[in-house]
Structures are given as C-alpha cells and as structure tokens.
Amino acid sequence: MDEEYDVIVLGTGLKECILSGLLSVDGLKVLHMDRNDYYGGDSTSLNLNQLWKKFRGEDKPPAHLGASRDYNVDMVPKWLWFMSPDHITGPPFHQSRGRDEKITKFGAIHCSMFMMANGTLVRTLIHTDVTKYLSFKAVDGSFVFSKGKIHKVPATDMEALKSPLMGIFEKRRARNFFIYVQDYNEADPNTHKGLDLTRITTRELISKHGLSDDTVDFIGHALALHRDDRYLNEPALDTVKRMKLYAESLARFQGGSPYIYPLYGLGELPQAFARLSAVYGGTYMLNKPECKVEFDMEGKVCGVTSEGETAKCKKVVCDPSYLPNKVRKIGKVARAIAIMSHPIPNTNESHSVQIILPQKQLGRKSDMYVFCCSYTHNVAPKGKFIAFVSAEAETDNPESELKPGIDLLGQVDELFFDMYDRYEPSNESSLDNCFISTSYDATTHFETTVTDVLNMYTAITGKTVDLSVDLSAASAAEEY
Numbered sequence: 180m181d182e183e184y185d186v187i188v189l190g191t192g193l194k195e196c197i198l199s200g201l202l203s204v205d206g207l208k209v210l211h212m213d214r215n216d217y218y219g220g221d222s223t224s225l226n227l228n229q230l231w232k233k234f235r236g237e238d239k240p241p242a243h244l245g246a247s248r249d250y251n252v253d254m255v256p257k258w259l260w261f262m263s264p265d266h267i268t269g270p271p272f273h274q275s276r277g278r279d280e281k282i283t284k285f286g287a288i289h290c291s292m293f294m295m296a297n298g299t300l301v302r303t304l305i306h307t308d309v310t311k312y313l314s315f316k317a318v319d320g321s322f323v324f325s326k327g328k329i330h331k332v333p334a335t336d337m338e339a340l341k342s343p344l345m346g347i348f349e350k351r352r353a354r355n356f357f358i359y360v361q362d363y364n365e366a367d368p369n370t371h372k373g374l375d376l377t378r379i380t381t382r383e384l385i386s387k388h389g390l391s392d393d394t395v396d397f398i399g400h401a402l403a404l405h406r407d408d409r410y411l412n413e414p415a416l417d418t419v420k421r422m423k424l425y426a427e428s429l430a431r432f433q434g435g436s437p438y439i440y441p442l443y444g445l446g447e448l449p450q451a452f453a454r455l456s457a458v459y460g461g462t463y464m465l466n467k468p469e470c471k472v473e474f475d476m477e478g479k480v481c482g483v484t485s486e487g488e489t490a491k492c493k494k495v496v497c498d499p500s501y502l503p504n505k506v507r508k509i510g511k512v513a514r515a516i517a518i519m520s521h522p523i524p525n526t527n528e529s530h531s532v533q534i535i536l537p538q539k540q541l542g543r544k545s546d547m548y549v550f551c552c553s554y555t556h557n558v559a560p561k562g563k564f565i566a567f568v569s570a571e572a573e574t575d576n577p578e579s580e581l582k583p584g585i586d587l588l589g590q591v592d593e594l595f596f597d598m599y600d601r602y603e604p605s606n607e608s609s610l611d612n613c614f615i616s617t618s619y620d621a622t623t624h625f626e627t628t629v630t631d632v633l634n635m636y637t638a639i640t641g642k643t644v645d646l647s648v649d650l651s652a653a654s655a656a657e658e659y
Contacts, residue, residue: 197452200309210490321532530553
C-alpha cells in the first residue's frame with residue numbers, strides 16, 4: 180500500500196465506482212478502498228437475511244418468504260432510461276445465462292432507481308463498454324397518480340387522445356402540445372413556431388397551449404421528471420428536451436415504459452465498473468478500516484492511512500461518510516421497502532413499474548415515488564415482488580409521510596421503514612483536491628446521479644466525458 184497514486188477513491192458506491200472506472204480508463208493510477216468487506220456501499224444489494232438483520236436486528240425471516248439467496252434488494256433502487264437509436268449506437272446489452280460468480284436472486288437496494296433508456300447513465304455504460312458485464316430488461320409500466328387513481332403516463336399525441344387523465348377538449352389541447360414537442364428541433368427554427376424556448380418559461384409555453392393544471396402536473400412530473408414545481412419559472416427548453424427524451428426512450432423497445440433495469444438488481448452496477456477499473460490497472464482493497472485522509476501543510480490532500488500504512492496521492496474521491504467535516508446536510512429521504520406476493524394493483528399486472536405521485540396531488544413540497552420489480556428481473560423468488568416508496572422527508576414520521584404511496588401497494592407480506600440524511604460537499608475541491616459526491620436523492624431514476632458523477636469527473640480532470648456514442652444495436656435482454 181505504500182505507493183503513490185494519482186487518485187485514491189474511498190467507498191465503492193455506484194458514483195465512486197463509475198469515477199474509478201472512468202479515471203482508470205483515462206490512464207490514471209487509481210487505488211480504490213472501502214471500509215466494508217463488500218462492493219456497493221449505500222448502493223449495494225442485500226439478500227433476505229441481510230435485509231432482515233438491517234431492519235429487524237437478529238430475527239430470522241419467516242420461511243414463507245423463500246430462500247434468502249433468492250433475494251437481491253436494492254438499497255439505491257433507480258431505473259435507467261435507454262438511449263434512442265438517433266443518439267447512440269454500439270454493442271448490445273447482453274442476456275447472460277452463465278455467470279462467473281454466485282447468483283443471488285433476491286437483492287434489495289437502499290434507494291431503488293430505474294435507468295431511462297436514452298439517459299446519461301446508459302450512455303456512460305456504452306462509452307466504457309461496461310455493458311459486457313451486465314444484462315438488462317425493459318420495465319413494464321410507467322404510471323402517474325392523479326385525483327386518487329393510477330393512470331398510465333401518455334407520452335405521445337396518440338396516447339394523449341386515449342388517456343382517461345383528460346376530458347375530450349383537454350385531450351385535443353394536450354395532443355397539439357405533444358405534437359409541438361415531438362416536432363421541435365433545437366437546430367431547426369422552422370419547428371420553433373416563433374418561440375424562443377431559452378427565453379420563455381415553461382409556464383408561458385404551457386399557457387400558450389391552454390393546458391389545465393392537472394395536465395401540467397403529469398407532464399412536468401411524470402414525463403419531464405421534475406421533482407418540484409420550480410421548473411415552471413425556468414426556461415422551457417429543458418422541459419421540452421426532457422419530454423423528448425422520455426418519448427424516444429419509450430419508443431426504444433416498444434414497451435410500456437422508457438426504463439430498463441439490470442437483471443439481478445443494481446448491485447451489479449458498482450461491481451461492473453470495479454471490473455472496468457481493474458482491467459485498466461486500478462487496485463482494489465476492501466475491508467480497510469478507518470481510511471483516514473491525510474493533508475499537507477497547505478491543506479491539500481496528500482494520502483490515505485489505514486492500518487498503519489499510508490498510500491500517497493494527488494487527489495481523493497469519496498462519499499460524504501469519509502470526510503464528514505467537509506460536507507453539509509441538505510435534507511433527508513424517507514423510504515419504505517415492501518415484500519409482496521402480487522403486482523401493484525391497477526398497473527395492468529405489471530411485474531416492474533414506476534408510479535410518480537406529483538407534489539400537488541399530495542399537498543407536499545416535492546414528489547413521492549413508487550418503484551416495483553420482481554422475479555422477472557431476478558431480484559426475488561418466483562411469485563414475489565419488491566416495492567419501494569420514497570420521498571424527500573418533510574417530517575420525522577416516515578410511516579405517516581409515505582402512507583399515500585404505501586396505500587397503492589395493496590396487501591404486503593413485510594414492510595420496512597427507513598430514513599437517511601442527505602449531504603453535499605461544502606469544501607472547495609480546487610483548494611484541497613478532495614472530490615466528494617452528493618448523497619442519493621429520492622428519485623427513482625439515475626439522471627441526477629450521473630449528473631453529479633460527470634460534474635465530478637470534469638472537476639477532477641478538467642475534461643468532459645464524450646457521450647456521443649451510438650447505441651442503435653443495443654437491446655434489452657429477452658425474457659426467459
């Protein structure tokens with residue numbers, strides 16, 4: 180360990196592993212350490228026994244839930260958006276039948292997330308060729324909660340005409356708005372209809388189409404994936420781009436949602452990027468206690484000490500837990516994890532699904548998210564489903580605060596509640612060379628996660644990641 184490295188990365192959460200992979204590919208000498216004896220940090224996956232120990236102490240799970248090894252419960256559950264063929268092409272996502280390590284079917288992630296099929300994380304996966312270590316499957320459904328009911332999210336002009344979310348006249352107005360968004364091309368002024376979306380706000384754009392507040396609600400939160408209503412007073416271009424990304428991702432696999440999700444859960448992602456780093460010369464050390472960051476007389480990082488040995492370095496990358504004196508608390512996330520024996524009711528029997536509950540529908544300051552996956556993604560035994568309900572905490576009572584989302588689940592076999600603090604860096608990285616990630620938020624997609632990673636990469640290297648890769652050959656895994 181007594182060597183010198185360009186970068187030492189502390190923690191093996193998803194953000195840290197992505198950065199470790201990217202930096203190793205760049206030719207930097209990287210040492211990656213973790214105080215835990217497993218990969219993933221807060222974004223690991225747990226089997227049933229581990230889940231039970233975390234939330235119920237030493238109690239053993241009931242036998243009717245099945246074998247512990249059949250569970251992979253994500254601690255950071257998020258979906259992925261898949262890239263449109265118009266934007267990226269490249270090697271396909273593989274379906275892996277044989278695996279070189281022991282499979283656990285039941286994995287729980289602390290904060291489940293989907294991948295938008297056209298999103299930045301998928302571009303990063305293709306850019307780094309990490310897809311060869313992973314298999315994905317499309318997510319069945321994307322829904323929104325409105326006026327006490329669950330509705331499929333309409334993403335195109337034709338879906339708008341069929342949606343029960345709107346009356347006949349509102350459907351026509353919404354259809355015209357969707358056509359405007361679908362036809363909009365930032366590089367072609369003829370598609371702008373005389374509107375400069377960099378200058379007018381989203382509120383002004385929507386008012387020109389006469390849309391109702393309820394329609395604006397699902398467009399802004401379930402299509403554009405804004406977390407609160409601040410976007411209404413910001414330039415409309417961002418919202419239009421988000422809507423186009425959703426529609427293009429949805430069209431990618433002709434499925435019921437724009438999302439994909441890894442087979443065997445999100446715990447596979449950190450390990451895949453760890454493999455990438457190792458291939459390019461990165462060194463990994465797990466179960467390293469303390470990991471004390473050392474500074475020189477000028478306050479710049481100069482190394483990391485563990486078990487009496489110090490590895491020298493120029494820069495440190497870490498999650499907030501490794502440098503608690505250089506971060507500030509920015510909020511809390513309330514979360515519930517449910518094990519069920521059925522799909523979420525009123526979602527067309529979908530085995531994997533996202534439901535967004537917009538803030539206005541609940542009288543909250545920010546949205547609530549429901550995420551569900553099942554044995555079809557190899558994260559639970561046959562016939563079992565894992566659901567997550569999450570939100571930015573506005574009280575200290577997660578049971579009460581998350582009730583609107585939990586009520587949508589129907590009967591549950593087991594239910595776990597949790598709250599965790601969110602932190603962001605308070606240091607100036609250019610002065611101390613410490614690059615600290617921001618805690619995961621309550622969203623069930625990866626866009627904010629990867630934005631943080633890419634911003635950190637630029638701060639560390641002074642470069643931007645070229646994500647203009649081509650994914651036209653990419654495909655989700657077939658069912659089997």
